[in-house]
Amino acid sequence: MDIVLQPVGQIDPGLLEALRQGLCSVIGYSVSINPRIAVPEQAYDAARDQCLADTLIEELYPLRKKGSYLLGITAVNLYATDKNFVFGEASPMMETAVISLYLLGGPGVSKELLLERAVKEAVHEVGHLMGMDHCDNGQCVMHFSGSLIDTDVKNNYFCANCRPRLL
Numbered sequence: 001m002d003i004v005l006q007p008v009g010q011i012d013p014g015l016l017e018a019l020r021q022g023l024c025s026v027i028g029y030s031v032s033i034n035p036r037i038a039v040p041e042q043a044y045d046a047a048r049d050q051c052l053a054d055t056l057i058e059e060l061y062p063l064r065k066k067g068s069y070l071l072g073i074t075a076v077n078l079y080a081t082d083k084n085f086v087f088g089e090a091s092p093m094m095e096t097a098v099i100s101l102y103l104l105g106g107p108g109v110s111k112e113l114l115l116e117r118a119v120k121e122a123v124h125e126v127g128h129l130m131g132m133d134h135c136d137n138g139q140c141v142m143h144f145s146g147s148l149i150d151t152d153v154k155n156n157y158f159c160a161n162c163r164p165r166l167l
């Protein structure tokens with residue numbers, strides 16, 4: 001399966017390209033980048049200044065090409081119906097996922113650290129698209145990130161238990 005990155009709203013092109021390379025080197029599939037689209041109005045809640053992750057995935061789904069996974073990248077903060085924020089969300093059925101850079105960067109966060117976190121979250125969501133669940137191993141990329149501490153502790157690759165499930 002190829003992976004296609006879909007920038008949603010303004011994303012630094014340098015970061016996007018570095019993320020493409022990072023994802024490619026971990027997963028080992030070809031990763032390409034689609035032209036940028038605007039943040040879909042249906043998914044954006046102006047009062048919260050956040051996007052509802054599930055709705056954003058539904059809006060991105062029509063852009064997915066058969067035989068490839070679509071991974072949306074946005075700088076807008078994401079939330080879910082049961083969570084105030086999420087770093088990302090995946091729908092294996094729709095072969096579409098999304099990650100947000102919003103909480104990964106900010107004051108005092110270097111470009112390198114932002115990229116490192118973004119690669120981990122991107123690999124994590126692609127893992128879900130491949131049918132993987134969360135992993136108990138805190139160092140595995142499939143470990144659930146409830147906070148940035150979880151993200152910073154885990155590696156950007158799959159543990160020995162998860163690795164064989166990489167399609």
Ligand SMILES: [Zn+2]
Pocket residue numbers: 124128134143144145
């Ligand atoms: Zn997850």
Ligand SMILES: [Zn+2]
Pocket residue numbers: 135136137140141142143158159160161162163
């Ligand atoms: Zn694992």
